Amino acid sequence: MKKNIWTWLIIALSFIAGIISYSSLPATLPVHWNALGEPDRYTGKMFALFLIPALMVLLMLLFKYLPKIDPKLAASSSAIKSTDIINQVLMLGLAALQGFIIAYGYGVKLNIQMFVIPFIGILFITIGNYLPRMKPNRFVGIKTPLTLNNEQVWRKTHQLSAKIFFGGGFLIIVTVFLPSMLQLISFLTVVVLVSILSVISSVLVAKKN
Known part of the structure; x- marks a missing residue:
């Protein structure tokens, strides 16, 4: 409250x-x-x-x-x-x-980039910190057929994805110190990689279970 x-x-x-x-x-x-x-x-x-x-x-x-x-x-x-x-x-x-x-x-x-990029980095770090606490649901978390149909896969996927988001958040913050065009490319690359790797992690976890 x-x-x-x-x-x-x-x-x-x-x-x-x-x-x-x-x-x-x-x-x-x-x-x-x-x-x-x-x-x-x-x-x-x-x-x-x-x-x-x-x-x-x-x-x-x-x-x-x-x-x-x-x-x-x-x-x-x-x-x-x-x-x-x-x-x-x-x-x-x-x-x-x-x-x-x-x-x-x-x-x-x-400079808008000096605000937006660090903020997104902080947001990713925050998400990474709390992902392991997420229980299976259809709205929040890494939602794939593999995680939604297996609670153990959900739990381990979120534990692994938490590290990906946490590390990705720090990398995003670091990109703010790069030259403008390289900064944008690096920022977008990290965001895309974090998203893709989080989904791939569910596949890797499911194969081990």
């Missing part, structure tokens, strides 16, 4: 930040940046300022009601706690992104 209060507080502060800054910001604000970190898409400030808080509300409700949809997820207190923490990291990242957009509107030229 306390965790939900803090999450709703983050959402409320995001709405308040949008309301307070609305009148003093330019009519259009950037909402997308290219591979070089340059803004390449602008939209009206109403959409730019309140899309993220609205998305945060949707994510909050999604994480709140998933356990009610899947009885297996609802039966695991450790899985619910893990999804709550992952949700909080997402909320903090989205709130920071909204702050980034507001700062840009006030003329503070920040």
